[in-house]
Amino acid sequence: MPEIQLGAHTLRSHGVKVARTHMHDWLILLLLVVIDVILNVIEPFHRFVGRDMMTDLSYPLKDNTVPFWAVPIVAILLPFVIILVYYFIRRDVYDLHHAILGSSQSLIDFIVLIPDVCMCCIDVITQQIMIDTGLLFSVLITGVITDAIKDAVGRPRPDFFWRCFPDGKGVFNNVTTDVMCTGVKSVIKEGHKSFPSGHTSWSFAGLGFLSWYLSGKIRAFDRRGHVAKLCIIFLPLLVAALIGISRVDDYWHHWQDVFAGGLIGLTVASFCYLQFFPPPYDIDGWGPHAYFQMLAESRNGSESYNNMNCLNVRQSELQSVYIDSQHQNVLNRDTSPILEGAEGERRH
Template sequence: MWHQQELRYIKRKGKRSNALINFDSDSVSLRLQMSVQILSWVIYVLGCDDKNLSSILDGFTLLAYFGTLEFWVWLLSCKMEGITLGAHTIRSHGAKVARVHLQDWLILLLLIAIDGFLNYIEPFHRFVSKDMMTDLRYPFKHDTIPFWAVPFFAGVLPLVVFSVYYYYRKDIYDLHHAVLGLLYSVLLTGVITDSIKDAVGRPRPNFFWRCFPDGKGVFDAITMGVICHGDAKIIKEGYKSFPSGHTSWSFAGLTYLAWYLSGKIRAFDRRGHIAKLCLVVIPILLAVFIGISRVDDYWHHWTDVFAGALIGTTVAAFCYLQSFPFPSEKEGWAPHDFFRMLAERNRPAASSYDDSYSLARRPDIESAPMTSENARENPE
């Protein structure tokens, strides 16, 4: 349903638009009418249609509201059935949530240290013979997607989405669990990827030019193994082909974002609105393009990219489902903690986390109408 504040906003925008354009409905061009119809269809397909939409908005008002951030935030959260979690903010519940999950944040710091150590040590130098150089002589090109851009796509971009959602919903539990799950997804993927890189030591497709930057190959007279004389750091990176770190990190962050978006817009609500998947597919498609760029740049074999995508996707799914239900579930839009708190409000004497959590899944609670009044919890 439309929130009262949003209704006042769009009515104000509508009056302003009508005053500037000074048209009535009879003089609207065919192109404008088609635009309004298409926009109304998109709103309906996404499951956000309101019975009073036609009486509230005329064509100009709808188009004026279409270009605002408020419209897209409403479109993202329109399936929330009027539940507002504004009682749980960083100021009121931030310290409490941090204390409860302190051990998770400490382990996160440990993962950072482990990943740094894995990048410092020397990887296994797999035997590379003269005959193998035929398949490892691809050009040594610069990265199409530089390494510094991967944390932006896999980390910063999802964090921006989480922050925008928090700005309008004021739910610290959703923000905290989304951020914590994302960081675990990326860091666990990094540790797994770098561990395999160091253990396997597979040479990159451009290994020849890393090993022999002058183009003159030097090989052992007995084993015919390579005797590299290039830069030590470049040679070290040349033994880290499998799996692709760019790909695994990208899929870890962007697949996690796809899970998050699918829960918020109820992409799998069994109503047949396939158009919702377009929004979910965008982050995954971006990760796919990053993986393809690694093959195009001759930094990885296609099997390296495939393995990296598999690792990142798997870890992202496990990390997301630790804090959020499956997006296909009725309560898939909110973290588990919300339903636990809802159960505690209905039964204050709940003795344990498991009891209250199971109570949140009871049919009588699921079927009970939830409004912004009874879904709030007073700040401590």
């Protein structure tokens, strides 16, 4: 039985096993994607917006400082690249999977059959397709919670007046004084999704998870007092905070929206990280739970293998002793007539 080598558990050696074990996680991720798409399609609650309320909702309509397409790059792709770099350094598929969920079982089964010459290239391609378990769970759960609250609350954005009345001429109901928007329907729909901030929640979900991940990998809480490690941990959180601040500066969100979004994202990121990894201050905080479980199972298997070897050796020894004794008895029986004849001649 070969000894267990830390860092020797690659996609090629353990990828299929990890993928099959977490098949249900993939299904849940797919379900979260479907739910989030539905939440973005349905119409949000149209909260009453009276004439007197327009004072706080008449900020100018501006473009995004951080565009929508940039959020997945910062919140998902950046942590993914860092996790992937760590995999190349350590070559541990358990850490990669629980920081990254595989793309499909059929792909992994196909890769296992690829000749050894091409395996390094295929590993790289597969890792690029792999999607982060903890990271994606963090971002998708945050997205579902954020969009569900957005649709339920229907809070108007600070620039709602210009979304509702692009020409600057307000139209209100004579009885209820509620707004009667004349703008583009899709723009008005987006104007009812102020609380909480999706940019902020996604950023804190992805970058917050990255901060947890880095704190475990660099062992920030090893009681040696290296403040530089804390600076590394706080850097992703600072980026997430600046993204949230940009939402207030662009008049797309109230400060309460940004605060709630950051709280949601960071809370979900913490739960998702601790689901797969020990706390960073733990002695085993550098690796995922499944990795140490695998090591324990391997050690148990090694002990069982050694015990079986001992039993086999003992059985072999007993069999050899039994065969030797039987052989000695046969020799004794074969030689006894000769000895008796020799003794009889001596007597005569």
